[in-house]
Amino acid sequence: MGSLPAVEHLPISSNHLSMLQEVVQSSSVANFLIRNYERTFNGFAAKLTNQEAKKLASMKGVVSVFPSRTLHLLTTRSWDFMGFHENSNHNLAAESEVIIGVLDTGIWPESASFQDEGFGPPPKKWKGVCKGGKNFTCNNKIIGARFYSSSSSSNSTDGTARDVEGHGSHTASTAAGNKVKDASFFGLGQGTARGAVPSARIAAYKVCHPEGCDSMDILAAFDDAIADGVDIITVSLGGESAVDFYEDTIAIGAFHAMEKGILTLNSAGNNGLSGLQSVSSVAPWMVSVAASSTDRQFIDKVILGDGEKLNGFSVNSFNLNGTKFPLMYGKYVSKNCSETEAMLCEEDCLDSSLVEGKIVLCDQFKGSFEAHRAGAAGSILLNEDFKNLSSMVSLPALALSNDNYDFVKSYVKSTKKPEAEILKSEVIKDSAAPVVAIFSSRGPNFIIPDILKPDLTAPGVNILAAYSPLGSPSNDPTDKRQVEYNIVSGTSMSCPHAAGIAAYVKTFHSDWSPSAIQSALMTTARAMDQSKNDDGEFAYGSGHINPIKAVDPGLVYEAFKEDYIKLMCSIGYAPDSIRAISGDNSSCPESSQNVPPKDxxxxxxxxxxxxxxxxxxxxxxxxxxxxxxxxxxxxxxxxxxxxxxxxxxxxxxxxxxxxxxxxxxxxxxxxxxxxxxxxxxxxxxxxxxxxxxxxxxxxxxxxxx
CATH class of the missing domain: 2.60.40.2310 (Immunoglobulin-like)
Structure with missing residues (x-):
């Protein structure tokens, strides 16, 4: 992987084929080539054995060779909660010139969040295209679309930038969606859905499919987005853990973007339950975003047959209309599984003939999927890990605390004909917000412990935004509801909030460097209450993002390509490893000129x-x-x-x-x-x-x- 030559003598793709010819020794060398990178990078993706990869790495002119990885997706009250109201000051003319590149699962172009009424033609700087594939049309809001399908999995080649999962539409509309009145999820969370910069343009790069997000596709999307002329890149996906920068496709792509004046924002990760040092986004030249709550909380209630009412957590759009159903423990409605598996309502454990018309008690949250598959009337779940987090359910269901769950189990055991009714979810005010979500990955930085990551936190819990009608709103494959807007949680949701605010800052300061915008976001962030947030700065970094203050930070800290090169030299990266990131012949200065990470x-x-x-x-x-x-x-x-x-x-x-x-x-x-x-x-x-x-x-x- 390298940078483009200043003067081209041969087509880059021809040079790639000739290099590959030397390595594979085959007459059909084109069959080994997967993709060329030739717009802002100089490189290619190919199918090689380990021995062939080593041979290629030893060739003159080859900067780096690294294996492809599969990364994963990290999944309207929020803006008002941050004090960023509809009537907040917007520089509309400048905002319409800003382009946000969204690397995700694609986009649903028919959504009201992406219509182009009132929009003029794309900015003159735009150099991209609309290659959305079959039945896909761009407009003056979605000005560009591309899809990538390098994976060997046949299922990933769907030939369209259309979002069939919902994730990409959700993130894109959070960053830059239009103002859409009366948006809701079956009446829940009703209000005006909008992005941070509703007048900005969107370029969608579909790099993810149900199987995951291939790193060679991610790199291709960065290559295109940079050359297309985007201003901000939002990437709501990542690996399970941090890896060295020269193996991190997002870090490599973001480095090239930074060099071209483009700031990349990336989800911190959803591995908070793994504990400290779980943050996967750790490169200092991009913004790592944690997820926290807003003051709007979704709760649910169950009424037992004896009239006892218990509070729990779920996003439950179903209404049983006052009807109570028999209540059964999972272990009593299973024929094929062990008692432990049945208590958990593990996959294929519940007997449909035994659960029909009944509410099933399951010892884990994901038991709701099995209860729905088996045809239960509802489910009561043990909220074993996620405390006060409300998750989307595909049938009438709610999660209870340990104490309330044990209370229900005792009721079932002591009552001859136990029964219950599960109510539709309701919204209450959460005065403790913002609190970093338990799923949000924590620092410190495992690669460079002297650089704090995540950088900041933004709303990422129960966010209402646009969705694809082809995607399951609950991630339950048996959930066939089709929705235009969905309520989702994850650092995938917090990242586009921060990206939208970065774009907002850009509309007032078009000449600011990526590091200046990053600094503005971090130094104006609101201080968080450490007593309410386990792990302190390792959870929330500089604090909770503040859109209004970020526009006028007073002072900024700036760093540039040469500073990051010196940083990587100081931590012991070999020249070849650094060149794998920079794509050029960058070398380390005299040791006295290196920049220690803390400096x-x-x-x-x-x-x-x-x-x-x-x-x-x-x-x-x-x-x-x-x-x-x-x-x-x-x-x-x-x-x-x-x-x-x-x-x-x-x-x-x-x-x-x-x-x-x-x-x-x-x-x-x-x-x-x-x-x-x-x-x-x-x-x-x-x-x-x-x-x-x-x-x-x-x-x-x-x-x-």
């Missing part, structure tokens, strides 16, 4: 320290004035009983815009236990702007410590 000009300050030893950590930063030309900022450090923080100088005075000032932060403290973290924050303020930077010291080792 990358990043909007947060993080350092790994050995456990049980007192420490002194120094951070060096440079800020650029983008607020008022004549301004004076004073430093204020939040109190911390375990950290002593000194800032030099404590005052930064600016005489002009774009003026730069540097400062140093020294953090000292006593030894920390292993697997420990302490934090503080530095705030620069001029009376009009508040520039907040988290300071995190921890003892979690990474891959190179």
């Amino acid at each position: 990358l000009n990043y909007p947060s300050m993080t350092a790994f320290v050995p456990s049980e030893k007192s420490f002194t950590v120094n951070f060096h930063r440079t800020v650029t004035n983008v607020g008022l030309s004549n301004s004076t900022y004073r430093a204020e450090v939040s109190p911390s009983s375990r950290l002593h923080v000194k800032v030099v100088p404590e005052v930064l005075s600016f005489k002009s815009l774009k003026e730069k000032k540097s400062f140093d932060v020294t953090v000292t403290g006593e030894g920390l236990n292993s697997s420990a973290m302490v934090s503080a924050s530095l705030v620069w303020s001029d009376g009009n702007h508040t520039v907040r930077n988290p300071i995190v010291i921890h003892t979690f080792r990474g891959t190179r410590d």
Whole structure:
């Protein structure tokens, strides 16, 4: 994988074939070639054995060879919750010039969220095409569409950019969907559905299919999106865990985008239940987005035969109209499974003849799928992992806490003819919000422990947005409901919120670098309540995104390609590994010029320290004035009983815009236990702007410590 040559002597695809010919020694070499990358990258994807891959890697002019991976999708009150109301200030002329590239499952072009009434022609800078395939038409809202199908799975080649799953339509409309009044999911969550930048344009790149998202397709989509002229790229997908940047297709694509002035935003991951160091999006040149709640919570209730009413959690659109049904425990309505499997309502365990017309009690949430398949009237589930998270269900069902679930089991056991009614879900106000979702992946960064990830958090719980009528609203294959709008949770939902806000910032500052926009999002983020959020900054990074403040951050921290190259040199990446990311002949400078990760000009300050030893950590930063030309900022450090923080100088005075000032932060403290973290924050303020930077010291080792 390399960059395009400045002068082309032969067609790039011909050069790829000749290289492949030397490796595979076959007369039908074209059969081995899957895809050429020739718009912003210089490379190709091919079917090779390990030995052939090694031979190719040794050839002159080959920068890198790496295997393809399969990545996975990470799945309207939210805008008002953030104070970003319909009447908030929008630069509509500039907004209509902004193009958001969405790498996802495609898009449903007929959705009201993507109609083009009132839109003019695409921006003149647009160089893309509408290759949406059969029965797919673009318009002046969806100005471009492409689909990719390099996977060997025949099921992935559907020949269209049309979204058959719903995920891509949901993320695209969250970022830039039109204002659609009275949108709801069967009456739930009713209101105006809208994206952050409703006047912006969308370019859809379908890289995901039901089997997953092939990394060679993702790279092809980045190649196209960059050349097409998008301004922001949102990627709501990722791997199960963090990998080195030279093996991370999203990191590689985002690096090339950054070099061309395009900011990439990526889901942090949905592996929060795995614990710390589960965040998969860790490259510093893109924004890693965690998911948190809004103040709108969906709850449900069950009424037992004795009149007892219990509260639970689900997004349940069904109404039993006052009818009570017999209540049975899963282990009593199964013929083919062990007692343990039947209690859990495992797949194919429930007997349809025994559950018909009954509500089934299941010891796990996914038991609702089996209850629906078997034809049960409803299901009561144990909410074993996800606490207060309400999930979509495909039949009348709700999840109960351990105590309430045990209460129902006792009722069933002690009652001759137990019965229950499950009500339709309702909405209540959640005064504790925002709280980072339990599924949202946590830091610290496993690849570079001195760079805090995730970067920030955004709404990602029970988000109402556009959907595909061909997708199951509950991810239950037996759920045949067709919907135009759906309520979904995941870091897949938080990522397009942040991407839309990045686009919003871009409409006011078209000349800002990707790192300047990233800095604006991070330093203006609202501080989170650590007492309500397990794992603190490892859960929410710099805090909760703030759309209005992000437009006017006052100061920004900027970093560029050469800074990231020096960073990778400092962590020990070999030149070949760095070139696999940069695509050119970048080399490491003298060691004295390397940038230690903690000194990358990043909007947060993080350092790994050995456990049980007192420490002194120094951070060096440079800020650029983008607020008022004549301004004076004073430093204020939040109190911390375990950290002593000194800032030099404590005052930064600016005489002009774009003026730069540097400062140093020294953090000292006593030894920390292993697997420990302490934090503080530095705030620069001029009376009009508040520039907040988290300071995190921890003892979690990474891959190179």
